[in-house]
Amino acid sequence: MQNASDLDPIVQQKHALRSKVRKDLKAMIPEQRSEQDIAIQNIVLEAPWFKSSTRLCAYISCDALREVDTSKILSAVLSDPNTECQTKKKLYVPWVEDKNSHMRMFNISSLEDLIANSMNILEPTPVDAHGNQREDVMQASDPVDLILLPGLAFDRSGQRLGRGGGYYDLFLKKYQELAADQKWKQPLLVALAYSLQIMVEGVISVTSNDMPVDALVSPDGVIRISPAAFERM
Ligand SMILES: Nc1nc2c(c(=O)[nH]1)N(C=O)[C@@H](CNc1ccc(C(=O)N[C@@H](CCC(=O)O)C(=O)O)cc1)CN2
């Protein structure tokens, strides 16, 4: 039996681009990849928009998926504010709820709050070591100002191709609705990308569910895209 989506040209184009990018990522020389990981993270760590961020969502990079490394960023965010000269930031990280695109973002205060899930991605347990429920960003009384996103491919108009779960698309839609209801400033959506993940415009097919990003950080620097990015970055 053929699924209706198997016939959808957009679904097929996304599938083909994902395969191509996965192959290109696998072919990357490890030294070149780690050089880019360091460059991207240093750009983020030194950026005024990152330094001034007080609450953020970030992904826990998965080496097997060849995602841009976030470990330096996460360590800096979670480090003791007394030893690092930066303000303490509140961090929320993804937790996959089900296979129907539902993802939550839970607050963590240490990398020890993480365990590997069935996809071998580190994620928080919904309940902490003391038996307390972790704070869900959708229930928090204050907004996040920054979301660092993963993805397989991006273009200079902000289109993003994820891994096909629809997790970020659905989460971002719900979070933007919450922020609008609460009259909060929308968070800056910043994706981290290796150079080979930045495509020419038109290559990434999109549907109305796909949420564009405000900016990209690649080893060559920050690519500001939206008016919000030009105002705030
Ligand atoms: N680090 C990280 N955490 C994340 C995401 C992510 O992309 N990166 N997600 C963002 O959505 C959610 C999890 N979604 C995921 C979707 C697919 C795969 C995955 O392993 N995909 C394989 C192909 C699997 C298949 O085709 O059956 C792959 O991409 O190689 C992993 C996570 C939430 N947490």
Ligand SMILES: Nc1ncnc2c1ncn2[C@@H]1O[C@H](COP(=O)(O)OP(=O)(O)OP(=O)(O)O)[C@@H](O)[C@H]1O
């Ligand atoms: N806003 C939404 N509401 C409900 N389902 C959605 C929404 N956005 C995406 N989906 C579901 O997710 C599926 C995959 O979407 P898509 O290929 O755009 O994912 P993706 O952007 O690659 O993944 P991700 O957002 O996790 O990085 C869609 O076919 C759809 O079923």
